[in-house]
Amino acid sequence: MNPITLDNLIVEPSAYRNRGRTEKALFYFTESHNRLVQDGYERHTSFQEQISLLILHLENKLTGHLEQLNAVAEDMLKSYGEWCNQAYKTIQQGKTRTLTFIEGVTRLDWDKDEYRHIRNTLEHSVPKPVTFDVSDLSVGYFHFYQDIYKKHGDLIKYTHTKKFKDLPEIMKETAEIFLPLSGHIWPFARSGFGIFCVDASYYDRASRGVRRVLPRSGEPKN
Secondary structure, three states, X not given: OOOOOOOOEEEXXXXXXXXXXXXXXXXXXXXXXXXXXXXXXXXXXXXXXXXXXXXXXXXXXOOHHHOOHHHHHHHHOOOOOXXXXXXXXXXXXXXXXXXXXXXXXXXXXXXXXXXXXXHHHOEEOOOOOEEEEOOOOOOXXXXXXXXXXXXXXXXXXXXXXXXXXXXXXXXXHHOEEEOOOOOOOEEEEEOOOOOOOEEEOOOEEEOOEEEEOOOOXXXXXX
């Protein structure tokens, strides 16, 4: 995954609300993606972008040209968790269990009757998945990072962008990850119950878009 930078991104100032409502509106994943594209954004924020923004906010480092993102961070911390442009799954092969992340997800439909996401509707722009060995961790449960960081430092650095020891104290104490059952694929979100947690979403989450800053005429593209 490329290094996270917020300098070249325009983040939707607040998660989408229905007119006259203060609570964030909830959407199925594909519905949310279609909404934000219609409103002029390219995709959902990634989990790492959300966490990077929140770390800078907690450390009072959103200054200068990034100062306006403090209001975005405060809105992220309110109410429901928000979709990411990613999905993940666990795969069991004998005694080996792997956790696989899929990046750049733009579609994954929800089957209301089967109560699961429809695997063959998955569309994503990043072909190479990111995989971690989680053979020692149980599926269907949350795992606090403070309990697993000694064996799973690479996973923590991937999701939360820093080594465990370098995270803000509140993240060290509360960050966790839910491991979905094998055989399913789930878009995931930053949880609304544990605001620094990776959480498989069974159906709906809040919606926030992001788009790249377009270069001025004559400037090189990123």
